[in-house]
Amino acid sequence: MVRIVLAGGAGNVGREVLEALLAEGKHEIKVVSRKNVPDLTTQGITVDIVDYLDKKALVDALEGVDTVLSFIVTINDPDNQAQKTLIDACIEARVGRFAPSEWATRSHCEFPAYEGKARVYDHVQEINKERKVLEFTLFQCGVFLNYFSYPHPSARFMQIFPMPIDVENCRAIIRKDTKA
Template identity: 30%
Template sequence: MSIKNVVLVGADGNLGPGVLDGLVSTGAFNVTVFKRKSSKSKSNYPEGVQVKLLSDDFPIDELVPALQNQDAIVSTVYGAQVDLQKRLADAAIKAGVKRFIPSDFGSCDSQSKRAMELAPIYVAKSEVRDYLEKLAKENSGFSWTSLVCGHFFDWDLGFFHIDLKAKSFEILDDGEVYWSTSTFAQIGKATAAILQKPEETKNRFAYIQSFRINQNQLLRAFEKTTGESWNVKKYDSSDYVKERKAKADGGEKSAVEDLVWVLGTLEADWEAREGYANDLLGLKQENLEEVVARIIKNN
C-alpha cells in the first residue's frame, strides 16, 4: 500500500495547522483541504495545498466524487462530530480511500471506560472508531489508525491550570505521576509518518509523545525559565473529580475541560502501553525547557 494523495478535514481548527504543516513538510503528499462553502476562516495554507469547497453539511453525494483518487483522509474536526466522520468514512469506502485517521487525538485514551464516564467526548470518539473498525472488517482495502498524543502541550496554558501572569500553578496529588504530552508539531510529524508506514500502522492505535513528564518537573521548568518562584496549589484528585463531575453534569463546560485535564495528567503514560509508536514513527523526544521557553515567549 502506498499513500500519496491526502485529504485533511478541519485544517483551520486548533490542531489542523500543525497536522497540515506536518504533511506538507515531508514533500511526500499531495494535500487537499476540504472546507465548507460558508467558512469564514482566513486560511493561509502552504503553497501547493489544494482546497475543495463543499456544502456545509458535507453531503455524501458531494463527498464521494471529491474523494476520488484520494488515498487517505485525516480528520482534525471536533471529536464529538460523530455523524460527519461517519459520513466521511462511508464516502471513503465508496471512493476507494485506503486509510482514515479519525479525530481521536487528545488528552487521554478514548478506549478508557473512566474517560467515557467522565467526559462524553470520549464516548463520541469511541463510536467513530468502532464504526471504522467495522468498516475495515467489511472492506479489505480500507483501514484506520487512531493517533493518541496526550495533552496538546502548546495549546493553552489555562487548560493546564497554569497562569503565566500570576505565576500560579495547580497540581494534582503529589505531582509525581508521569504523563505523555505532545506539541502540535510533533502530532503533525506523527500523522505524516503514519501515512508513510501504512502497513505497520493499519487498524491500530499509535501512542506518541513529545516528552514524558510529571507536574513537578513542569513546574520546575517554568520556574527556571522565568527565574521566579511560583505559587502552587494542590488538589486531592479524588475530591477534585467529584466536585468537577457534579458541575459538569450540571452543564458547566469548564468543568468538563477540568476532567479532561485530570485524565490526561493521571492516566496518560504512553511509554508503558502496547502500541507506543515513537520509535516506529521515527519521532524524537523534544526538550521540555526549550518548548516551555518558546511557549512563554509566545504568551
C-alpha cells in the same frame, strides 16, 4: 506521491500537521473544510468546502485520494455522524487509509466530550468485520503539552487557554464535588 486529504485541516491540530506535511514536500495535499480558508488558497493549497453530512460532496472531494486524516471537531457532534459519513465516503471513493479525529486520548475513555470517538471506532470495526474494507490508524498521542504553556504560545496554530493546572507551583484546581 501520496495524495492526502486533511478533513478539518484548517483548524488547530490539523493546521499544525498540514504545515509539517507541506514542509516535507513529499505529498499532494488537499484540505476539506466547512468554511473557506483564504490564507491556504493563496498558498496554492486546494480547499474543498463541504458539508460533512453530504456524502456525495465528500465522495467527490475524495476521488483519487490515498489517505484521509480527520481533524474534525467532534464535541458538537456527540454521535460523530460527520466522521461516520466521512468514513462511508472514503469507502465509496476507494480511499485506502483513514485516521479518525482521535489526536488525544483513546476512543473508549471516561471523558464525556470524547464519547463519540468510541462510536467512530465501533463504526470502522463493524465495517471491517467480515473483511478489510478500509485500513485505519488511531493516533492517540495524549494531551498536547502545548496547552500547558499558557500564556506563552508554543505552537503556531494551536489555540491555548488557561488550564486549571499550575505547573510551576505543582497545583491543580479540582472541583470540590469530584474525586482527586
